[in-house]
Amino acid sequence: MEPLPVATRLHALPEGAALANASVEELFEAAGALRTGHFLLKSGRHSDRYLEKFAVLQYPALAVEIGRRLAGSVIDRDPTLVVGPTTGGALLAAETARQLEAALGRTVRGVFAEPMERGARALRRGWPVAATERVVLVDDILTTGASLVETVNAVRRAGATPLMASVIVDRSTGPVEIGCPILSLGRIEIASWTAAECPACEAGEPIVKPGSSAAS
Numbered sequence: 001m002e003p004l005p006v007a008t009r010l011h012a013l014p015e016g017a018a019l020a021n022a023s024v025e026e027l028f029e030a031a032g033a034l035r036t037g038h039f040l041l042k043s044g045r046h047s048d049r050y051l052e053k054f055a056v057l058q059y060p061a062l063a064v065e066i067g068r069r070l071a072g073s074v075i076d077r078d079p080t081l082v083v084g085p086t087t088g089g090a091l092l093a094a095e096t097a098r099q100l101e102a103a104l105g106r107t108v109r110g111v112f113a114e115p116m117e118r119g120a121r122a123l124r125r126g127w128p129v130a131a132t133e134r135v136v137l138v139d140d141i142l143t144t145g146a147s148l149v150e151t152v153n154a155v156r157r158a159g160a161t162p163l164m165a166s167v168i169v170d171r172s173t174g175p176v177e178i179g180c181p182i183l184s185l186g187r188i189e190i191a192s193w194t195a196a197e198c199p200a201c202e203a204g205e206p207i208v209k210p211g212s213s214a215a216s
Contacts, residue, residue, distance in 0.1 A: 019065050024169055024186030027065070031056040034188070038200035040209045043144070046198040049190045050210050051169060053088050053140040066168055066185070067095030073166040073183050074136040075103060081135045082110045083155055083162070085121060085147040088140035089113075092168075096138050113154040121150040122157065129158040137165035142184060145176035152179045 013030050014022045028034040033055035039047045057063045070092060074082075079100055084093035090112035097110030113121040123129060135155050139148055148165050155162050162180045170184035173192075195201055 013059060013061060015061070019061065025188050027062055028056055028169075028188070031059055031062060035210075038198075038205045038207045040207050041192060043192070044195075045192040046195060046201065046207065047190055047192040048200060050208075051141055051171065051188065051190070052210060053168065056168075057088065057091055057140075063091065063095055064099075067092065067099050069185050070096040070138050070166050070168070071099035071103060073185065074138075074164060075100060077134060077136055077163045078104070079108055079134050079136045079163070081129065081133045081160070082108065082138055083123070083135060083151060084110075084112055084138045085151045086112050086114045089138055089147070089151070092138045092140065113151040115150075119150065121147075121154040123154055127158075129155070129160050131159050133160040135160045135162045137162050137180070139165065139167045140169070142167040142170045142172050142176060142182065145172070145178045145182075148178045148182070 014026070022030070025034065028051060033052045035050045035052060036048060037050070039050040041047055056066070074096070082093045082097040082100065084090050093110040093112055095110070097108045100108040109127070111123060111125070111127050113123055116122050116124070137148060137151055137155070139151075142148070152162050164181045164183065165178060166183045166185070168185050170187045171190050176182065193199070200207070
């Protein structure tokens with residue numbers, strides 16, 4: 001199996017009004033995060049495109065802009081706590097909370113839900129969570145919603161109820177139910193196939209497994 005090539009920026013990063021007005025897909029393209037090739041996804045399916053969210057989040061200007069948009073998408077819920085699943089959601093929760101704090105003029109905390117046993121997450125760093133907490137969730141890429149379901153359950157076990165979730169990109173292929181409403185900043189269509197259906201496999205192209213230890 002081929003290693004994943006290092007992400008290379010395809011364009012200069014947008015600035016000013018161009019940054020504020022860029023689509024989510026344009027942000028990913030500018031960071032070299034929308035890759036083409038032959039990829040093995042976590043689901044076991046194959047794809048000819050892959051979103052490497054960390055190639056976007058490595059650039060502070062893009063992370064701040066994404067945090068601004070996420071904050072804008074949840075601010076009407078008057079949040080007091082933002083929670084994201086590790087790893088990408090942890091970075092997004094902190095930046096979204098920072099921007100909400102500035103906009104609302106009061107403290108908004110940003111924390112993360114980390115994996116415990118298989119299929120479960122927890123808020124395990126001793127953070128106080130009151131039943132009256134106004135909790136919103138943030139995450140990077142929505143595919144099946146599994147990470148957000150685990151995060152919803154983690155928040156509920158901590159004693160609060162999530163009001164909604166917001167993600168950078170929705171690339172789900174059907175309805176996703178996590179127990180609260182979901183918004184997305186954008187949608188990017190990415191086709192996938194079983195190994196038996198995959199045109200790249202048929203052509204004999206080497207496959208890449210993205211991610212540090214597993215595909216997304």
